[in-house]
Amino acid sequence: xxxGFFYLTRFSMKAAAACxxxxxxxxxxxxxxxxxxxxxxxxxLGFMPLAHKVAVVSASGATAFSIVRAGTSKVxxxxxxxxxxxxxxxxxSVQLADFSAFxxxxxxxxxVTGLPDSPRFGVRTDQYAQLNQSALRYYYLNRASxxxxxxxxxxxxRAAGHPDDRVIVHASAAxxxxxxxxxxxxxxxxxxxxxxxxxxxxxxxxxxTLLAAYEHFPDYYRKQSSNIPESGDxxxxxxxxxxxxxxxxxxxxxxxxxxxxxxxxxxFDGMVMPEQGSVERYVVQKTTxxxxxxxxxxxxxxxIYRQYDSAFPGFSARALKSAxxxxxxxxxNPGVLYRQPADVKTGEYADRNxxxxxxxxxxxxxITTKNDSYYxxxxxxxxxxxxxxxxxxxxxxxxxxxxxxxxxxTADRQLIATHIDQLASTLLDRTEKSAYNVxxxxxxxxxxxxxxxLNQAMxxxxxxxxxxxxxxxxAAQSLFDYVLGRNAINRSFVTGYGSMQxxxxxxxxxxxxxxxxxxxxMLIGGPTALQIDxxxxxxxxxxxxxxxxxxxDVCSYTTTEVAINWNAPLVYVSxxxxxxxx
Ligand code: 9MR
Ligand code: 9MR
Numbered sequence: 074x075x076x077g078f079f080y081l082t083r084f085s086m087k088a089a090a091a092c093x094x095x096x097x098x099x100x101x102x103x104x105x106x107x108x109x110x111x112x113x114x115x116x117x118l119g120f121m122p123l124a125h126k127v128a129v130v131s132a133s134g135a136t137a138f139s140i141v142r143a144g145t146s147k148v149x150x151x152x153x154x155x156x157x158x159x160x161x162x163x164x165x166s167v168q169l170a171d172f173s174a175f176x177x178x179x180x181x182x183x184x185v186t187g188l189p190d191s192p193r194f195g196v197r198t199d200q201y202a203q204l205n206q207s208a209l210r211y212y213y214l215n216r217a218s219x220x221x222x223x224x225x226x227x228x229x230x231r232a233a234g235h236p237d238d239r240v241i242v243h244a245s246a247a248x249x250x251x252x253x254x255x256x257x258x259x260x261x262x263x264x265x266x267x268x269x270x271x272x273x274x275x276x277x278x279x280x281x282t283l284l285a286a287y288e289h290f291p292d293y294y295r296k297q298s299s300n301i302p303e304s305g306d307x308x309x310x311x312x313x314x315x316x317x318x319x320x321x322x323x324x325x326x327x328x329x330x331x332x333x334x335x336x337x338x339x340x341f342d343g344m345v346m347p348e349q350g351s352v353e354r355y356v357v358q359k360t361t362x363x364x365x366x367x368x369x370x371x372x373x374x375x376x377i378y379r380q381y382d383s384a385f386p387g388f389s390a391r392a393l394k395s396a397x398x399x400x401x402x403x404x405x406n407p408g409v410l411y412r413q414p415a416d417v418k419t420g421e422y423a424d425r426n427x428x429x430x431x432x433x434x435x436x437x438x439x440i441t442t443k444n445d446s447y448y449x450x451x452x453x454x455x456x457x458x459x460x461x462x463x464x465x466x467x468x469x470x471x472x473x474x475x476x477x478x479x480x481x482x483t484a485d486r487q488l489i490a491t492h493i494d495q496l497a498s499t500l501l502d503r504t505e506k507s508a509y510n511v512x513x514x515x516x517x518x519x520x521x522x523x524x525x526x527l528n529q530a531m532x533x534x535x536x537x538x539x540x541x542x543x544x545x546x547x548a549a550q551s552l553f554d555y556v557l558g559r560n561a562i563n564r565s566f567v568t569g570y571g572s573m574q575x576x577x578x579x580x581x582x583x584x585x586x587x588x589x590x591x592x593x594x595m596l597i598g599g600p601t602a603l604q605i606d607x608x609x610x611x612x613x614x615x616x617x618x619x620x621x622x623x624x625x626d627v628c629s630y631t632t633t634e635v636a637i638n639w640n641a642p643l644v645y646v647s648x649x650x651x652x653x654x655x
Contacts, residue, residue, distance in 0.1 A: 112188040113170075117558035117571030118204060119195035121654040122176040125547035127510050128183045128191055129559050132157035132166040135185045140172050143180035143193045150175040154185070158508035162515045163561035163620035167508050173547075192558060192572040198655065204570055205647040206299050207594025211640045212283075212314045213301045214592050215582070217271065217321070217347070218260040225300055229592045231582065234347020235269055236260060237321075237336065237354055245358040245414045246333055259336050259356065262321030265420065266636035267579040269350045270337040273325055274422040275462050275638050276318055277366025277430075282531070282641035283315045284373050285471060286648050289538070293652050308384045311644075312377070316385065319374050319392070322367060326395055330402035331359035332367040334411050337419045344584045344627070357417060361409045364399045365430035366465065371396035372437035373472065393441060400434060407431075422462060428452065429466035436469035440476045445483040457496045459528050461521075462638050467496065471535055490539060497536025497545050500529050504548040511555050512548060518619035520631050523566045523599030526552045527642035534649045546653060553646055556596065561620040567643065569593020577627045579634035584627055595635040596643045599623065603631045 115128040130138065140150040154168040170183055178198065183191035214221055214229055218237055223230040237260045247253040262271045263279075287294045287309060294309045303313035325333045333356040342350040375393035382389055411423040424430070432453040439447035453466050460467045470492045477486050500512040507513075512533070517525045530552040537545035551559075556566045558573070565571025568578065568591040575597045576590070577583075583591040600623040604614055610628035615621065623632045 111563050113183050113191035114559045114563045115183055115191045115194050116554035117192045117565045119200050121200050122196055124654045125550045126173045128170040129509055130168045130170055130185055132168050138170040138185045140175055140181050141184050143182050160508040164618050169510055201647045201651040208640055208643040209299045211594050212263050215264045216317050217262050217264055232348040234350050241355050243355040243357045246356050250328055259324040262318050263637050267634040269342050270419045272335040272422050273332055273363035274366050277370050278462050278465055279637040279641045280315055280318050280370050281468055282645050283311055284377055286645045287311045290648055290652050308381050330398035332364040332399055334358050334360045334363045339416055340418050344581050346585045360411045361403050361427045362424040362430050364403045365434040368396045368399035368434040369437045372441045376441040424463040429464055433465045433469045436473055440472055443481050445481055448483050457492045459532055493535045493539050497533050500533050501544055501548050511551050515619050518601050520601055521598045521639055522601050523556050523596055524639035526555050527646050530646045531642050566597050566599050568595040575625055577625050579627050579630040596639045597633045597635055601631050606630050
């Protein structure tokens with residue numbers, strides 16, 4: 074099996090990368106032989122000097138590794154490989170090279186005798202600042218209803234799309250005061266993903282995660298500039314960016330306090346630029362999930378923007394009032410689930426259980442108003458879970474933990490700490506038992522698996538912020554490494570970063586703009602064995618194994634799409650590691 078490796082010891086990464094893409098294009102694996110490009114996997118962006126640093130090495134019988142200066146034979150560190158073990162999600166037998174003790178800045182590669190060197194990586198004190206900035210800029214580049222100008226986007230400049238100033242109330246959303254066909258204005262917001270629709274449920278967790286990044290690391294984000302039109306004003310860019318979506322979300326509240334589930338075309342737009350997209354757009358059905366997510370985000374925004382009232386006059390008060398009206402609507406309408414109307418074919422975000430949304434909204438309203446009745450309305454399950462668009466319960470624990478020294482006597486501080494710590498410790502336990510040293514398990518390879526990894530990292534970071542257990546931060550680092558190349562296909566899953574990058578995201582702008590390189594800083598969905606799009610792909614998936622079931626092709630919307638809820642934890646985690654590992 075290792076035959077191919079011996080003469081490939083100095084096999085350059087570029088050649089290896091070329092080989093891999095050729096094999097993918099041709100749809101053939103290296104039959105019977107381990108893929109040389111897969112020998113040593115490492116975070117291809119690199120590390121902060123004081124970070125936990127681990128590479129994954131295909132088991133080859135070797136027992137030692139070294140770190141060399143990139144492109145040379147100058148050994149700067151040597152260590153022992155761990156015993157071989159199998160990662161169930163990829164079926165591979167691998168060893169770990171832990172070089173955390175090596176802290177010198179520079180550019181390096183991992184070397185194991187008999188294997189091709191790892192991709193290059195850097196060690197620097199500001200290693201994640203630029204990625205954090207690009208990840209945030211993704212939101213600017215995907216703003217609806219505004220042109221993206223050359224000054225702020227360079228070659229990614231584009232015309233305005235989807236003005237959404239004349240949106241039609243769909244039959245499913247009709248009321249006596251806004252009958253079917255009523256026209257409302259609902260501009261701004263971010264495009265959800267590869268498609269141009271705007272969905273409140275997914276906006277909830279996405280906007281919250283950006284607001285939490287600011288609320289947890291205000292000093293960092295006050296200094297961070299992301300070169301957007303608002304840069305240089307008195308407001309941190311992350312809050313300026315979030316405001317673009319908050320302004321849209323406010324328009325999605327009906328007069329009775331309920332919130333429309335989505336603003337959408339009837340059919341997905343083709344693979345066209347925004348300005349060529351459909352102008353006939355609808356607001357569809359008010360739902361309990363959308364209304365509660367809205368309440369949670371507006372309550373959060375109200376307390377965060379309070380100090381920026383001169384930049385956004387009246388916003389903080391308006392957001393709170395809107396959140397309370399949404400809460401009341403949800404109290405009166407506790408079980409209105411989304412049902413896709415027959416004439417609407419776009420994304421559903423149809424959550425079937427809204428108890429977590431209720432608890433999250435109650436928690437944010439409690440923190441912002443200090444009104445105990447909200448705390449009492451919060452009924453969260455005993456076991457906390459990793460957040461996703463449909464599972465937002467832990468967002469309540471994140472906010473309660475953040476504000477735990479400033480809550481009323483009603484709040485059970487111990488319970489809050491226990492919930493954060495239990496989840497972090499479960500994830501740490503999985504990490505320590507994992508052949509890859511990551512919390513990701515086979516069951517985590519769902520649609521958007523890369524965001525599962527980063528939301529796990531975000532929860533580990535909460536554990537670390539609570540009780541300073543260094544292992545939690547290290548386990549979060551491992552998951553960040555995973556999305557940047559230390560994975561079963563030796564690929565970075567972030568556009569523009571790493572030696573092997575996603576080049577064909579399922580993203581209408583990236584497809585239609587005629588530019589080869591997708592804009593940097595987009596996290597693509599990642600491997601999943603679902604393959605429900607396989608029939609639309611001219612090239613077969615190279616593997617059915619969950620952690621390897623990935624196709625860098627626009628056809629593969631389950632593995633290469635981008636989305637606001639996936640990029641948000643990329644912003645959060647890259648910023649947090651930049652701040653916490655210094
Ligand atoms: O482009 C659409 C993408 O944004 C969605 O996530 C995905 C699932 O809803 O659907 C994509 O649209 C595809 C449609 O579902 C099936 N026909 C081909 C479309 C484009 O690939
Ligand atoms: O991320 C969503 C995933 O969890 C769901 O299983 C899937 C099908 O409902 O939809 C995904 O979200 C897509 C949305 O429906 C439309 N815009 C693109 C989103 C990312 O693929």
